[in-house]
Amino acid sequence: MTEAVIKSKQPELIQGKTGKSAPRKAKSRFSSNTLWSGGLLVPVLLFFILMNVVPTIWMLGLSFYDYTLTSAKGMEFIGFDNYTRLLNDGPIQLAISRTFLFMVLAVILQTLLGALIGFLFWRADRMPGRRLALTLLFTPMVLAPLSSGLFWRLLLDPVFGLINYFISSLGFEPVNFLTNPDWAFTTVLLVDTWMWTPFMALMTLAALGSVPKAELEAAQVDNLSMWQRLIHVIIPYAKFIIVLGILLRTIDVFKTMDLVYLMTNGGPGDRTELIAVGLYRLAFQSFNLGYSSALAVLLLFIAIALTSIYLFVLNLRARKELKDQS
Amino acid sequence: MTTPDGTSSADLPSVRLGEASQRDRRWTLASLFSWVVALIFFAPIAWIAMSAFKTTGQILSVPPLFIFQPTLENFTEMFQDPKIPKFFFNSVLLSVGSVLIAIAVSFLAAYSFSRFKPPGTDFLMFLLLSTRFVPAAAFVIPFFQLFGILNFRNTYVGLIIFYVMFSVPFSVWILKGFIDGVSQRFDETGLVNGASRAHVIFRVVLPQVKPGLVAAFVFNIIFVWNEFLFNFQLGGTDTNSIPVALFTALYQGGAVNWTYVSALGTAYVLPLAVLIYFFQKYLLVGMTFGTVRGEV
Incomplete structure (x- = not known):
């Protein structure tokens, strides 16, 4: 059912090859x-x-x-001075490593949760009101990150926020999620997880949908356990789309800006300063256009590298499908 | 693609058992949990929507109010502010205007990429995709200066041109995928029978990629509708869209006007949720920039 867009290998138009x-x-x-x-x-x-x-x-x-x-x-x-400065810029390097940490945690968390939820919805394929339920599930990921950030500021407010109401009714002290240095990073990570777990659930659903039905039935006939089915039947087919989903999430973390900008503006201190936020602050709060452009070029190269990896995986899949067909 | 009527579950693995069983909805443990999960993920948005019907006092109340006398005052007040209809108008004009142009030019390019494969096709497709993978903040400075020179800042023309390019990569990718799916035989048969290339493009291929056009349209609208940073930096009071309105509401004066934020936020979310409901089968191709096709 699900197919990566294949670079079609149809024969070249004959006319195009015509010689002298x-x-x-x-x-x-x-x-x-x-x-x-x-x-x-x-x-x-x-x-x-x-x-x-x-x-x-x-x-x-x-x-x-x-x-x-x-x-x-x-x-x-000044030639390459901006770039050499970039190599020795402590805060920027810290922001990059923080982005990597955020990326690893976010991707793992969202992939696992998303896989679980996707699997649940896959099993519940005849649930009543499935389309409405999926709409409710998927809405967080189509909201502008900016508006999500705004909404969560209301929900996380230390005085009248809903979340702190639950926390204090469980007998804990209210937490100042966005301004407490111990909590801010985790909070942003969790809000990002709220936004993007549905995306990984979507990818999981698509991945499970790409498993041929005949293979699943055969596994059922062979009386394989759910675990064996997962290892031997589902994962070999499903892994491609899951990997594509993981790559897209990885790429997206590098772009995460609006959400953080709105919730914490990188603070408190620099606790939530991801690289895209740092870049924006460099450009529009310190107006250092030359230096911020050097950082932008660096991020451009990272994006190009990630795109290459993404397309490599995509083509891998396309080639495999072509081989399977022939 | 598949079912033209758009029933989202018609293509699930285990539902291909015949007409009758499609209506066989069942409450199982899995479906119960699925509903719980869906409601949990939607709860924060539902809370904002609820807040939109509260007075300021009710929003700020401790403990939070779950049951209250709803009021429409926030919405009537919001739409009395002449700026708000303007924000909505801008959002609609910028998204619809730019996406229509983007799809038109992308369709032509996608046809060329799919059928003629001019040298550099793969490289261009790669570049197009990579532009969508760069952090937006990286390009703000050059665009800001460029728009200053071209006198494009705070103009519809400038922003629409920007959003056309913003929408082109995804449109080309998705439409090339759909055109690749239309056999070349159609083109060849048409040409051999004396039809012009234009006829083949617009009368033979175009009607067959309608789902691709719809998907490209819907998701580009969503992306432009949501875009904040460039509208904020390149636009102004004449051209700002709803996300910018939400943002400025946050930083107006000292305290946040939560009734305004939640009413505007709700009015902004509603069209998105409706789109997701009706175009769910394109969600996958939409959220993967046209690189993965299929249904959920």
Whole structure:
């Protein structure tokens, strides 16, 4: 049922391969195809150049300058100095390692919980009102992170928040979740988990849906235990989509900004400063355009590396499917 | 894709037993737990929606009120503020306007990528996807300066152009996937029988990728509807959308106006939840940027 979008290996259009000696008609077909293939791309390429290539080059350029909006000095070309500074910048490195910690914890937590929930919904495929239940489950992940952050500030308020009401009715002291240095990181992690566990549940559901029904029935006939079915039948098929889900979550953690920005703005101190938040603060609170661009370039490279890994896995799957078909 | 009527459960592994059993809804332990989980995840949003019908005193009450006399005052008050309809108008105009353009140009590009595979196709597809994987904050500075030079700041034209590019990567990926799924035979048969390439593109292929167009439309609308950072930095009072309105409500004066936040938040969430309900079968392809297809 579920299929990764396959780079189709259909034969090239014959006309495209026509050589010099071909009849005139085929030749005109060839140029008309080239015209069409290029022409259809023009609008997207225009947008792409204006809104991606130009800003990227701009960013690369800025990263070689010492340029702070608030200083009267103006722009000064300093070569790779911003980058060498980046290598020795303690707070930035701390933010990067904090992002990695957040990533590992968030991805593990969300994958496990999501797998459990996905499995539950998969078993409950004939539950009453399934579509409504799934809508309720999936809503957190389609909200703007900004609004989730806002909502949780109300829920986590130390005085009138719902969560602290439950905590104090269980007999504990109310917790100042977002301003207590011991709690802020965990709180942000848990809110992120609330938002994105449904995504991993969605991926799990899709992954389970990709297991051929015949194989599942065969396992049932063979009287395999649920555990054996999981190891020998379900996981071999389901793992691809789960891995894609894990990769997408990993990529997303690097982008996590709005949620943290709204809940804690990186604080208290720097307890919740993930790298994207740090970048934003560098650019728009200290107005250090040159230096923040160098950091942006670094994050761009990380994104490109992660995209390569993602597509590698995606193509791996596509190739396997092609092999299975033939 | 599958069922045209959109019943979300029709394609589940164990439901392919025939027409009659599809209606055979059952309360099992698993379905009971599933409902509990769904309600737990939705509870925080439900609480905000409840707060939208409370007075300020009721929201700030300790202990929190679960049962109260609901009031519509927050909503009437909110829509009396002339800025609010403007925020909604901006959100709708920016998302619908940019997404329609994005889908049109993306469809053409996706057709070219799928059928002609011009040199660099894979590389371009890769670049497009990677632009969606970069933290938004990385690109804010160059866009901010670029928009200053082009006089695009706080204009609909500027923001729509920005959101077109914001929507293109996902649209190209999803539509290429759907066009790949349409056999080349259709194109060849059409061309051999004397149809023009344009006819093949718009009359033969286009109708067959309607689900892809719908999915691209719905999810791009959601992404633009939710986008905050660029609207906040590149837009202004004329072009700001609802997330920015929520954000500024938070930092207006000293205390947060929670009735305003929860009423506006509820009005903002509602369309999203409705979209998720009706277009659930596209959720997977939507949330994976068009790279994974299937249903849940």
